[in-house]
Amino acid sequence: MAVPPITLSFMSANYVARELGYGAADEWGPFDAATAAAFEPLGTFEAHFDAMLEPIGAAGFDAIDLWFGHLDWRWATPEHVAIARETLDRRGIRVVSLAGGIGTRAADVEAACRLANDLDVDLIAGPGSILRTNRGEVASVLRAHGVRFGLENHPERTPSEVLEAIGDEDALGVAVDTGWWATQGYDPVAAIHELSDRLFHVHLKDVEEPGTHVTCMHGEGCARISDCVDALIDIGYAGPVSIEHHSFDRDPTPECARALTMVREQLAIHV
Numbered sequence: 001m002a003v004p005p006i007t008l009s010f011m012s013a014n015y016v017a018r019e020l021g022y023g024a025a026d027e028w029g030p031f032d033a034a035t036a037a038a039f040e041p042l043g044t045f046e047a048h049f050d051a052m053l054e055p056i057g058a059a060g061f062d063a064i065d066l067w068f069g070h071l072d073w074r075w076a077t078p079e080h081v082a083i084a085r086e087t088l089d090r091r092g093i094r095v096v097s098l099a100g101g102i103g104t105r106a107a108d109v110e111a112a113c114r115l116a117n118d119l120d121v122d123l124i125a126g127p128g129s130i131l132r133t134n135r136g137e138v139a140s141v142l143r144a145h146g147v148r149f150g151l152e153n154h155p156e157r158t159p160s161e162v163l164e165a166i167g168d169e170d171a172l173g174v175a176v177d178t179g180w181w182a183t184q185g186y187d188p189v190a191a192i193h194e195l196s197d198r199l200f201h202v203h204l205k206d207v208e209e210p211g212t213h214v215t216c217m218h219g220e221g222c223a224r225i226s227d228c229v230d231a232l233i234d235i236g237y238a239g240p241v242s243i244e245h246h247s248f249d250r251d252p253t254p255e256c257a258r259a260l261t262m263v264r265e266q267l268a269i270h271v
Contacts, residue, residue: 006237008263009096010056011203011244013067014252018052023249031248035069046083053091059257064093065125065203065242068100073112081118096240097123097201102149104130106137113145123240125150125175125201131165139169150175150200157184159194166198173198179205179244182223183213189224189231196235204228204263205244215245215252218259225259229266 017024020034039048052070068074071084088095098121102112109130116124128151130138142149152175156162166172174195178188192199206221208214218225232241243259245252 006232006267007063007096007240008061008260009063009065009240009242010059010061010256010260011065011067011099011242011246012052012056012070013065013099014244014246014256015052016067016069016246017248018251019048022247022251026248032069036072036075039070040072040075042077042079045080046087049084050087050091053087053093055253057091057093059253060260061243061256062093063096063240065097065099065201065240066095066119066121068098068112068126071115071119072100073103073108073115076115078118081115085119095119095121097121097125097150097242099124099242100126102126102128102130102138106134106141109138109141110145113141113147116147117145122146123148123150123200125203126152127154128152128165131172135165135167135169135172139171142171147171148173148200152177152201152203153180153184153191158186159191162195163198173200175201175203177203177205177244178223178225178228179203179207179213179215179221182207182210182221185210187224189227192228192231192237193235196237199235199237199239201239202228202232202237202241203244204241204259215247217245217255218243218262226262226266229263233267233270 016031019038102109150173181188181191206218206223208221
């Protein structure tokens with residue numbers, strides 16, 4: 001069976017702990033704040049952005065999912081965007097999606113879409129609590145900008161909850177996070193099959209055990225990573241698959257490089 005064209009990308013949120021220092025905290029918040037503080041100032045943005053991209057390219061990736069912590073619709077100026085585009089071009093890395101939340105108001109969604117347009121990206125994937133109260137307006141803003149939004153499962157415990165949140169809006173789909181399904185105690189392989197008709201993106205992530213969200217090297221946790229890749233092949237998925245591993249206590253780059261090789265080898269078997 002021939003494998004459809006799957007793009008393997010590096011989730012830049014893997015580097016959430018990099019700016020504060022690996023091991024400096026044990027929760028997302030302080031790392032997130034330190035990243036924003038490092039990347040928002042325009043005077044040092046280019047140096048930080050280039051330093052973020054360099055090890056990604058060296059690890060063998062030519063595509064990324066650009067996390068809003070590294071270029072945020074809340075603070076990105078045209079100058080930030082121009083620097084980001086030039087740096088990405090120079091490094092030979094393309095952006096396949098923007099990653100993160102789209103805010104709580106239609107104006108927030110509009111800002112996120114404008115950033116996507118400025119970067120020539122047509123997909124945003126992340127949590128979307130706004131869909132529970134303002135789904136129709138969100139979809140309208142997305143369509144006006146030619147952008148799709150993939151709802152990434154975080155609090156949702158079953159695929160039916162995800163489908164209920166996105167409704168039948170064509171601009172809305174699913175970004176399966178295999179690690180979060182495992183955290184919630186739901187089989188990620190089953191989730192891929194159940195959500196296949198609305199699948200926009202996949203965040204391929206492993207976690208140590210159900211009930212917690214400590215990421216680990218692919219294949220060493222409970223998310224059935226190899227079986228997840230087989231499931232994507234089975235459903236004929238042809239889209240981006242993000243290698244995600246946002247470890248707090250160590251640089252995840254070597255393990256992400258190993259995961260990239262593992263997934264490429266698994267896909268190559270079916271070519």
